[in-house]
Amino acid sequence: MKYFIKTFGCQQNHSDSERIESTLKARRMTKARSYKTADYIVINTCMIRESAENRVYGLVNNLGKLKKERSFKIIVTGCMVGLAFRDKTGKYLKKIRETMPEVDEFLPIEEIGFDNAPVRQDRISAWVPISNGCNNFCTFCIVPFTRGREISRPYQDIIDECRQLKKKGYKNITLLGQNVNSYGADLLVGENNIQVMRDLPKKYFGKKQTGVEGLGIPTARRLDDLLVGRALAGKDPIQAPFAEIKPVYVKHLGRYRIPTLFPHLLEEVAKMNFEKVDFISSNPWDFSDELISVIAKNKNITRLIHLPIQSGDDNVLKRMNRWYTQKQYLNLITKLKKKIPAIKFSTDIIVGFCGETEKEFRNTVSLAKKVGFEKAYLAMYSSRFGTAATKNFKDDIPHTIKEKRWLTLEKLINRPRLSLSRN
Numbered sequence: 001m002k003y004f005i006k007t008f009g010c011q012q013n014h015s016d017s018e019r020i021e022s023t024l025k026a027r028r029m030t031k032a033r034s035y036k037t038a039d040y041i042v043i044n045t046c047m048i049r050e051s052a053e054n055r056v057y058g059l060v061n062n063l064g065k066l067k068k069e070r071s072f073k074i075i076v077t078g079c080m081v082g083l084a085f086r087d088k089t090g091k092y093l094k095k096i097r098e099t100m101p102e103v104d105e106f107l108p109i110e111e112i113g114f115d116n117a118p119v120r121q122d123r124i125s126a127w128v129p130i131s132n133g134c135n136n137f138c139t140f141c142i143v144p145f146t147r148g149r150e151i152s153r154p155y156q157d158i159i160d161e162c163r164q165l166k167k168k169g170y171k172n173i174t175l176l177g178q179n180v181n182s183y184g185a186d187l188l189v190g191e192n193n194i195q196v197m198r199d200l201p202k203k204y205f206g207k208k209q210t211g212v213e214g215l216g217i218p219t220a221r222r223l224d225d226l227l228v229g230r231a232l233a234g235k236d237p238i239q240a241p242f243a244e245i246k247p248v249y250v251k252h253l254g255r256y257r258i259p260t261l262f263p264h265l266l267e268e269v270a271k272m273n274f275e276k277v278d279f280i281s282s283n284p285w286d287f288s289d290e291l292i293s294v295i296a297k298n299k300n301i302t303r304l305i306h307l308p309i310q311s312g313d314d315n316v317l318k319r320m321n322r323w324y325t326q327k328q329y330l331n332l333i334t335k336l337k338k339k340i341p342a343i344k345f346s347t348d349i350i351v352g353f354c355g356e357t358e359k360e361f362r363n364t365v366s367l368a369k370k371v372g373f374e375k376a377y378l379a380m381y382s383s384r385f386g387t388a389a390t391k392n393f394k395d396d397i398p399h400t401i402k403e404k405r406w407l408t409l410e411k412l413i414n415r416p417r418l419s420l421s422r423n
């Protein structure tokens with residue numbers, strides 16, 4: 001039996017596909033050179049934008065025509081299936097079943113697991129997933145619905161995987177997650193409590209109550225005791241022993257947010273002496289001083305930080321449910337530039353979000369000029385099923401204006417030469 005995997009979307013999806021491949025190999029299947037000779041065609045889907053979703057429909061439709069000539073199975077997995085299985089109304093599952101009757105199986109990615117070592121596509125650089133899902137619910141974003149709530153991989157599993165990669169001669173590591181810098185919050189306080197913990201008032205973190213003690217969580221003796229996975233398997237994550245490594249409580253907008261273990265994890269991986277350690281995606285709200293100092297201390301940690309801004313206007317940020325202002329973002333950039341002089345930034349920006357006025361867009365342009373991004377992943381807003389923006393706002397910016405705004409930023413950030421030659 002031969003398989004072929006087609007992956008749409010981000011690094012996390014590509015990393016998931018490496019684990020899908022290992023599962024297929026474990027079933028003694030071999031890789032087909034092309035979909036034309038495959039018995040199993042796995043499509044790992046993305047639905048961050050409408051266009052990504054439409055590409056999947058188009059591909060399945062074309063494969064459906066081929067099915068009339070020869071027999072093979074189509075398995076669809078990834079974000080579309082994640083959403084279908086999480087949507088309690090059943091509407092989305094019904095929709096994809098009706099739109100893609102050619103599909104033999106809709107496979108939730110969670111069924112793949114971490115039992116088999118991923119079949120890596122590269123011998124130098126490796127992706128290592130550290131968390132999956134997101135609790136932030138930016139109003140435009142479908143990820144919390146497709147991937148579910150944020151779940152961190154056990155600390156020791158990540159360390160073991162990185163050590164293995166080092167032994168195998170890998171030079172570059174990228175730690176992956178939708179919000180990497182919030183890694184570990186669920187390990188510390190239990191995944192069911194994570195939403196409650198997000199914005200606890202400061203009194204819970206008074207001076208004498210720093211670290212996990214303040215939460216009544218037992219302390220551990222040694223870092224090696226971080227047997228979080230086993231603690232989770234024991235169905236009592238709060239009992240997970242933590243201690244000598246103190247969780248970092250990030251202060252944001254004057255309030256303490258979640259505890260995170262990311263600075264510790266990043267530093268431990270960096271100390272394994274990889275040539276480069278990268279992480280993606282981080283978000284402004286969990287970018288603690290501890291994280292900045294870990295990056296500053298370890299020269300092999302990336303100097304190109306991906307820090308999504310999405311919009312440079314405070315009102316748009318509020319409508320997007322992004323918990324910072326333009327000023328706070330710029331303060332963070334300034335702090336990073338001061339502590340790490342060689343630092344550069346890339347970002348994500350959405351243009352034409354619901355109700356975005358010309359003035360609001362200009363604030364994004366002005367922020368981009370101030371930061372001087374190396375690169376920006378620019379997107380024109382498109383409404384996504386089930387999100388708060390789709391339910392509460394109108395997608396009212398004409399496509400032509402979205403295109404114009406997109407091009408303005410493209411010329412400013414990604415193609416400055418083009419901008420010069422045209423002006």
Ligand code: SF4
Pocket residue numbers: 134135136137138141142143144178179283
């Ligand atoms: S932080 Fe916001 S944009 Fe990023 S995955 Fe989570 S909800 Fe989506």
